[in-house]
Each structure stands twice: as C-alpha cells, then as structure tokens.
Amino acid sequence: MKFTSIYVHIPFCRRKCNYCDFVSYPVEEQQQYFSVYGDLLLKELNLWQQQECDFSQLESIYFGGGTPSLLPVETISKILSDLPQAAEITLEANPETVDLVYLQQLRKTGVNRLSLGAQSFNDQALQSMGRCHTAEQIKAAFAAARQAGFTNINLDLIYGWPYQDKSILQADLQAALVLGSEHLSLYGISLSEQSPWGQKKLAGQLAIADSDLSADMQEIAMETLESAGLMQYEIANYAKEGFASRHNCAYWRRQNYLGIGCAAASCYIDKRWSNLRSLCDYTVNVEQGRLPVCEQETLSIDEIIAEAIFLGLRLRQGINFNQFAEQYGLKPENRFAKQIRQLVNNGLLVVEDGSMRLSKKGILLGNEVFYKFV
Amino acid sequence: MTDQHLIRNFSIIAHIDHGKSTLADRLLEYTGTVAARDMSKQLLDSMDLEQERGITIKLQAVRLHYHAEDGQEYQLNLIDTPGHVDFNYEVSRSLAACEGALLVVDAVQGIEAQTLANVYLALEHDLEIIPVINKIDLPGADPEGVCKQIEDIIGLSTENVIFASAKTGEGTLQILESIIKLIPPPQGDLQKPLTALIFDSHFDSYRGVIPYIRVFDGFIEKGMKIQMINSGKSMEVTETGIFTPTAKQVERLNAGEVGYIAAAIKNVKDSQVGDTITAADNPCPFPLPGYRPAVSMVYCGLYPVENNDYNDLKDALEKLQLNDAALHFEPETSVALGFGFRCGFLGLLHMEIVKERLEREYNLSLLITAPSVSYRASCIDGNVIYVDNPVKLPSANELALIEEPFVKSTIMIPSDYVGSVMELANERRGTFINMEYITPTRVMMIYDLPLAEIIFDFFDNLKSRTRGYASLDYEFAGYRQADLVKLDILVNEQVVDALSCIVHKDSAYQRGRALVTKLRSLIPRQLFEVPVQAALGNKVIARESVKPLRKDVLEKCYGGDISRKRKLLEKQKEGKKRMKQVGNVEIPQEAFMAVLKIKE
Numbered sequence: 001m002k003f004t005s006i007y008v009h010i011p012f013c014r015r016k017c018n019y020c021d022f023v024s025y026p027v028e029e030q031q032q033y034f035s036v037y038g039d040l041l042l043k044e045l046n047l048w049q050q051q052e053c054d055f056s057q058l059e060s061i062y063f064g065g066g067t068p069s070l071l072p073v074e075t076i077s078k079i080l081s082d083l084p085q086a087a088e089i090t091l092e093a094n095p096e097t098v099d100l101v102y103l104q105q106l107r108k109t110g111v112n113r114l115s116l117g118a119q120s121f122n123d124q125a126l127q128s129m130g131r132c133h134t135a136e137q138i139k140a141a142f143a144a145a146r147q148a149g150f151t152n153i154n155l156d157l158i159y160g161w162p163y164q165d166k167s168i169l170q171a172d173l174q175a176a177l178v179l180g181s182e183h184l185s186l187y188g189i190s191l192s193e194q195s196p197w198g199q200k201k202l203a204g205q206l207a208i209a210d211s212d213l214s215a216d217m218q219e220i221a222m223e224t225l226e227s228a229g230l231m232q233y234e235i236a237n238y239a240k241e242g243f244a245s246r247h248n249c250a251y252w253r254r255q256n257y258l259g260i261g262c263a264a265a266s267c268y269i270d271k272r273w274s275n276l277r278s279l280c281d282y283t284v285n286v287e288q289g290r291l292p293v294c295e296q297e298t299l300s301i302d303e304i305i306a307e308a309i310f311l312g313l314r315l316r317q318g319i320n321f322n323q324f325a326e327q328y329g330l331k332p333e334n335r336f337a338k339q340i341r342q343l344v345n346n347g348l349l350v351v352e353d354g355s356m357r358l359s360k361k362g363i364l365l366g367n368e369v370f371y372k373f374v
Numbered sequence: 375m376t377d378q379h380l381i382r383n384f385s386i387i388a389h390i391d392h393g394k395s396t397l398a399d400r401l402l403e404y405t406g407t408v409a410a411r412d413m414s415k416q417l418l419d420s421m422d423l424e425q426e427r428g429i430t431i432k433l434q435a436v437r438l439h440y441h442a443e444d445g446q447e448y449q450l451n452l453i454d455t456p457g458h459v460d461f462n463y464e465v466s467r468s469l470a471a472c473e474g475a476l477l478v479v480d481a482v483q484g485i486e487a488q489t490l491a492n493v494y495l496a497l498e499h500d501l502e503i504i505p506v507i508n509k510i511d512l513p514g515a516d517p518e519g520v521c522k523q524i525e526d527i528i529g530l531s532t533e534n535v536i537f538a539s540a541k542t543g544e545g546t547l548q549i550l551e552s553i554i555k556l557i558p559p560p561q562g563d564l565q566k567p568l569t570a571l572i573f574d575s576h577f578d579s580y581r582g583v584i585p586y587i588r589v590f591d592g593f594i595e596k597g598m599k600i601q602m603i604n605s606g607k608s609m610e611v612t613e614t615g616i617f618t619p620t621a622k623q624v625e626r627l628n629a630g631e632v633g634y635i636a637a638a639i640k641n642v643k644d645s646q647v648g649d650t651i652t653a654a655d656n657p658c659p660f661p662l663p664g665y666r667p668a669v670s671m672v673y674c675g676l677y678p679v680e681n682n683d684y685n686d687l688k689d690a691l692e693k694l695q696l697n698d699a700a701l702h703f704e705p706e707t708s709v710a711l712g713f714g715f716r717c718g719f720l721g722l723l724h725m726e727i728v729k730e731r732l733e734r735e736y737n738l739s740l741l742i743t744a745p746s747v748s749y750r751a752s753c754i755d756g757n758v759i760y761v762d763n764p765v766k767l768p769s770a771n772e773l774a775l776i777e778e779p780f781v782k783s784t785i786m787i788p789s790d791y792v793g794s795v796m797e798l799a800n801e802r803r804g805t806f807i808n809m810e811y812i813t814p815t816r817v818m819m820i821y822d823l824p825l826a827e828i829i830f831d832f833f834d835n836l837k838s839r840t841r842g843y844a845s846l847d848y849e850f851a852g853y854r855q856a857d858l859v860k861l862d863i864l865v866n867e868q869v870v871d872a873l874s875c876i877v878h879k880d881s882a883y884q885r886g887r888a889l890v891t892k893l894r895s896l897i898p899r900q901l902f903e904v905p906v907q908a909a910l911g912n913k914v915i916a917r918e919s920v921k922p923l924r925k926d927v928l929e930k931c932y933g934g935d936i937s938r939k940r941k942l943l944e945k946q947k948e949g950k951k952r953m954k955q956v957g958n959v960e961i962p963q964e965a966f967m968a969v970l971k972i973k974e
Binding site for chain 2: 064190364
C-alpha cells in the first residue's frame, strides 16, 4: 500500500471548545492516555510499516487535533525520524501552547508549516468560545513562529458565531491580514448537537448566523481575502501563490492517505476506514499489537466517482474532464450530462476549457451541486 | 357441533375511550381463550396503528368458549367494533352479524355523542342491548347517575344493567352470564340452503381474499362449491376456520356460527363485503339485506411521490379496500402531481389512517392533497354535477348555484361550555337547532353545520374550547345553497391544481392569506425566489415569497473523514426525493396538506 500523505491525530486539548465536535478529550482528565500516546503513535506506525506500507513517496505529513502542540517536541521528532522526508509537514498549534523555544525546536524536527488555531481576534468571542488564548497571544505566537523560521503559516478562523456581525468579521479578517500568513482557513460555524453550543442552540438559547448572514459573510471574506492576494483555492481555504496546502489537496484529489492515532481517517483507493474513537479502545488495541481500525468500508465504483466529483469540485480549478476520464475511465460530462446542464442553467456550475468548476454562487451552494452526483 | 341454542353472537359498542377493548380483553382472559400470560394489552387492536393511537379501527371477530353457571358450554362470538365517529359504518357491519350488543358507558363520563349514535345503530338492527357501566373503580364514578342518563336520554331499560370495571375484572362473570341469558341464540335453519353474510375480509398473499362470515342458514365446509350472489362468482371452499383470536381451521361452519373461509379468491372484487354466500348447487332464494354502501364524507387526491409507483398504489388501494369497505377511489390526473387517485373517506381520521396504512403496510411514499367535501354544482345549462375535487368546479360564468353538504351534529358538553360552543358553531356558519339538559350539568346541543367546516379541525377546536370534555357525532342532513368560491394557489406564477380549495366567499381573503403564509414556511428555499400567491379567478388576493437559498455548503474538513461528508450528501438527496417537483419548484408533502394546518 503506497501512501503519499499521513495524518496524525492528537485527540487532546487543554479544554474542549464550546463549538467543537471533533474527537478530542481534555488532557487533564486523560493523563494516563496522554502520557503514553506518543509511544502508541510510534507503535501504530510500526504496525502499518509491517503491513508493507510504502511511504517512499510521501508528500505531506499533518499533525492535527485536538491540540498537537501539547505533544513534547521529542515525540514529534521520534515520529518524523521513523518516516521519510516529506515536502510539507504541518503541525496544528494553539497560540497559548507555544513559545519561541518550543517553536525553534519544532522547526528543527522538520516541521515546516505551522497552523495556528486563531479562530478570532475578538477577545470576548474567544472567551465565550471557550478558547484558552487572547488576540495578543495569537500575535505573539505568530511572531515567535516567524522568528523560529516558519515561512509557511496558516491561520484558522471561524465566522458566524453568536453576536458576530459583518464589521466584527471584517476586523477579524484585517487582523489576520496584518499578520500576513501564507495561508488562511475559514470555516463557517456549524454546531453538532453534542457540542455545548449545539445543546444551547437546540434549547433555543443561542443564535448563530442564519444562512443569509453566513452567505453575506462568506462573500465578504472571499472578496477581502482575494483582494489581499490570498486566493481561494478551495471552499474554505485561501493561500498566497504556491502555498496551497498539499495535505489538504490530497483529500480533495482522493490521494491515498494514512491516518494514525485515535479516530484518524484513512483512504486507500476504494477503501475508507477510521481508527477507534475511544481512547481506551485505541490504547488497548495498539498495546496488544492490533491495528486500531474500525468502520472500514469498500466503495463501489459509483461511490468512488461521486466522491471524486464532489471532492474535486471543492477546488477552484475544479475537474478537468480529460484528466478525470484518464483516472476513472469515465467521462463525467457524458455520465452526468443532465445534472451538469441543469447546474449550469442554475448558475451554480461553470463549464469551460474542458473543465467544470463551481461558480461564485455555486461555492456558497456547494451541497446543492454535490448531492446531484451522489 | 354446537347446537344453536348454545351460541351467542354479540358486539361491544361504546364511545371512544369508554373501555371497550379492555373489556374485550377481560372476556378473552376470563373464558381462558387467551392465557393470562399471553395477554398483551388491548389484544384485539392488533394493528400497530391501533395500539399506537389507542383506538380500534378494524373490527375483529373472536370465538370464546364459556362454561356457564347452568353447566353448559357456550360458544360466544365476539365481534369488536371501532368507536370513532368516522367508523360508524364498520360498527353497523358488525351489528348485522350479531343478535345482541354490550353497550359500554364510562361511569365517570356518562353518555357521550357516540354512545347515542351506536345505540341507534344497534336498535336499527333489532339487537338486544345489555348496558354495562364501566370504570366503576375510578374516583368520581357515578354508576347510578349514568344509569339514569341511559333511561332518560336513550330510553333504554336499565333493569339488566351491570356495574363493572374492565380494569379490575369486576362484573366480568355477570356480563358473561347476561350474554347467555339475555341475548337470543341464532335462529338459523341447518337444513336450508347456505346463506352467509360477508361482514369483513382481509387479503392473505398465499390464500387470497379471506372473507369473514356469519352463517345464517345451512353450513359451509371444505370442498363445497359456493356462489357469491351479488358478484355471481362461483368457487370451491379450500378452508373454513375461526379466530381464537389467531386463525384456526375447523371442519365446517354451521348456521349461527361466525368464522372465515378461504376459497382461492384472487380478485378482490369477487368477494365484496356485504355480499351473500350460498351453495352453487342449492342456492338460497334471496340474498341477505347486505349493507348500504358507505357514503364518503371527505375526498382527497392520493398521489405517489414517485410517478413510477402508480401501479403499486393502485394495487395497494385495491387490497386495502378489501379490508376497508368504506374506502372509495377512482383514478384522476393532476397537472401538478401527475397520475393518482381521488379517494373518498368517512372522515379525516379515516383518511389519515388509510394514508398511514398504505405507507406502512405497502411501503409507499405518498402525497395527499387538501381534503374536500362533495359540492353540488348546478350549471346554467341545467346540468347538475357533484364536485369532489375543487379543480372540477365549473367557472363562475357557467355556474347557476353551488350547494354544500350540511350535517346535523350532536355535541355533548358540560353546561359551563355552552357559550364557547355557540361561539365556535357561529364562526363555522352553524345554525342552532336545539339544546337539551341531559343532567343539570350536562348539555346536548344540536347544530346544523356545513360538513366542510366540520372536517377542518372542528373537533380539535371543540375539544380545546371545552378542555377536552366535548363529544361529537354527526350525520348527513342534506345540501344547502352557499356563497362559495374556488381559491387557487399559484407557486412560482403557476396554478398548482392540487392546492386549490373551495371556500366561503366571506372567508376567502382570510383563508388565502393564511394559506400562502403557511406555504411560505413549508416550501423550502430554492435556488431562486418563489412567489406564492392566492387568487380568486384572475385576481390575486394574497402574496408571499420564499426567498432564494443562498448558502448550503459543508465547509469543515473533519481531518479527511470523507465518509461523513458523503453520508450527509446522501441524506440530503434522500430528503429531496421526498419532495414533489412541481414545475421548477420542489414542494414537500406536508405542503399539500397546508390547508389543514392553518391555525385561526
């Protein structure tokens, strides 16, 4: 099995944010698991290597979470030394967890891209989200990262949170632009019922941006960021020329990626699987030398094609018909002629130069396009 | 073989919730028909729907064996009846197969509208009625008071009244003994040619139509050649049996007995409820009176969400009709919805139940259009037509006059609520006929009301204005002229025929406004703005618009968990499938019922 990307999931946080529904646990309550987690990751990686996994053409490694910057640098270093060099190695960090020393050491391990979970530059909002940092700390972390030699930095921002209006969004965008990151990820808030805010929303005690405001905000962001030289290369991702995240694109291009760690997701040709979501199950399985895999599914050719289309359309460049036909042995413009025509008529899809891509309107209405191919 | 003088055929009649099904359970248990350990609550309400809603919809027949105090073993055939006003028709079918009935009245509630209606039905069939005052264990029970009501209001002797509690079992023995002593045994003649009444039937995928029968004269057994008198079809009996309450084969069914037969009847139409079965080689001279056909009170269009399901829907309706003789249907076509059926029902509950049964038992996804009554339209050219679909109403310049069906409704309430009921009846264009004090605190009010007003949430309204204390019964009283107009609804500038309705001119504006407002909230936002208008002829009287959808996209990446994204999209696609594409607009099923969901 040849993988070109590796995702490492770190399911620990100082505390859980109010909007979060990712698999992540407060580190203080999970010390027993946290203290051995680095060893488990190494062990799991070994288990995969015994499965004849080929990492020789690795392009990206991504430490995501949770809060990967809670890991000691030595752990990250050990994992990376077990793997071949990759062109892009990202680590997600929460601003309050990193200082210059940590970042300098981190840079030395080979990590060359830092993704800072800023979310907002509004202190009040940060506090109500349950974040553990202030706007000042974002700026400090960013400056330290630059000083440590990171020349490829991403900022994560969330919009549409309670009480955020368009002017607050503008302020957040401006603050991010002032820092001058190479990459920016921008997510509209979406609340699952499990999250504390989701619960409150369900009880009618919390209002987030409705779909109209959210649309306005996304349009503002698209305009503001593009005019600042950050190109929207994917629905939620913006980058300066040459800084689009390779790892991110691996997902949208259906490349083979291996996820290690609790709850990490993997994709290999027609197989998708997930690792165990409970820390206890994950730990026990890996300690006993078993692959911690669950929820494996094998996709039918139709499902693969559907995925390839709805993922490919997320990218600004969209889907090139010839390339697609070469890769999947099927001409999407024939198979989905009716859907494509309808979507073009509705102004959601643009077909030109042998490709199809979302229109500006279609970016905001992606699901209305995607489900047609499912 | 059981001698006829040891057979008793009886029904239990009652107002809804007065404990009819619980009493049936007690009788089954007491006679050992069903062992206590096998008892599930409300055993005869076997449909999921019946148990969920706590009502009896279908009648059921079950044979009990009772060892009476006189030392003899009796065969008791209990034919259960539904209690809701919509299902009067089924009650009357059960009663035709019986010689007697237990009239169950709640000791706290006293006589209700359905109590009266059911008693009149039983008297029409000449049945011996045994009053049972139930729930005497409840605090507030007033059996003597209720007894007096039975005498005063119904005019029934309470000489043989039984005080009982189906819950605790008190009075069960006395009920069984009274059945033996008071209800006359069947008076059939075993020597005469076979005469049997089909009072119900169901469809079995292996054995075909299974008619439930009451044998009046002669006998029926396996191998016998029989003929249905009305349909003229002949067939050979392959099985005879009884319900215990599960089906159990018996050698033959004799005069006076109740049971079922199988005769490889493939076609639903060959064995209609109400038909008389006789022997092919020795027919009886006259058919039994049978039933008057059930009169539909409410009509609506029933359409498959997927046009391809039309034939499945047709099949399902035919099979369901077998089990529900009061259901009428004929094909119709809607510009908006395609091919479907115009169906006639006894009432709204009946309509809902049919729809739910079709969806559950036949796995269909259905659209139901706003219910309508049948109007009588006289045209200028002298033609008179009945309009059960608003679309068919002739245009204003062809019409001489429109009449609508009126019902005589009986409402029973505590006297405190007389004012609120009068107010409601006036709002609904009712005419006061009479009012009578049943007791110093209970009142019976009679109103003439347009049926159309009754079927639209009248009962819900009545209940809420009387804190749930009111009961209602109604019967058709004739057609009356009224100032009626057709209200059209336009979605995206196109008339959606399935949303048209006929309304009184004075309430047209208000109805139109309420309808478009409701529709605006029911029609999901589309990719473009969708105007929703109400119009009388060419005149738009109300307008709302469904704003275009601007945003619907999954932004989050979930660390490469694409399966989650795909599942969300599949779910979205499923959701769209449940909508009907009308022109360019996707309209959800509920929207076609919007007219029922308008709160005043």
